[in-house]
Amino acid sequence: MDPISFITVSLALLATPGPTNTLLATAAAETGWRRSIPLLGAELAGYLVAIAGLRIGLGPAIASQPMLLSVLQGLSAAYLVRIALALWLRGGAGSAGGAAIGFKRVLLTTSLNPKAVIFAFAILPPGGATPELAARLALLSGLILSAGLAWLLFGGALHRSFQNPQRARIGYRASAGALALLAGLLATRAFAGF
Secondary structure, eight states: OOHHHHHHHHHHHHHSOOHHHHHHHHHHHHHOHHHHTHHHHHHHHHHHHHHHIIIIIIHHHHHHOTHHHHHHHHHHHHHHHHHHHHHHHOOSTTSSSSOOOOHHHHHHHHHTOHHHHHIIIIISOSSSSOHHHHHHHHHHHHHHHHHHHHHHHHHHHTTTGGGSHHHHHHHHHHHHHHHHHHHHHHHHHHHHTO
16 A cells, blocks of 8 residues: 555544544543643554554464454453443543543553554555564554544543533533444444354
8 A cells, every 4th residue: 555545544544433532532521632642642552552462463363263353343342331331420520420531441442442453454564574564653653643632632622511510421421322332333243253
């Protein structure tokens, strides 16, 4: 894939609403985009860990046992349901509605993000460690950070609204609904593999 196509496809995938983007936007709406910037490190680390794990460890196992991909998708769906439930139950800004969206949650969510599978096996060049793969991973890292920042800025634009407990509750529930929908789509894919 040529560099322009790589950038276009990667940005399109990264801009698509998903579990990580939902958490980034919600965190920025809750605490402001500047205070949420450390979450970009969690997003980047999550994608890189997932891509490396998929290509080095799980890729060969999934190739020989395709049902493993369905199991992984099912586990990811269950985790998204857990996060969706936590966001649904969360109160307004400043309430004791649960722990803030933090580094660990974004790291784990991104590590389980189905987009990592697409990057690992469809967008990044095939094969082992090569200069081309290293260059594409470096470029992808910059794109991940750029797209993540855009989601933080989007959420940050909602920050003032999240200071009102009723509006915050609507925001949390909208985020929970988005995650539940994504979990349902992922679970459908997982069960189709059985």
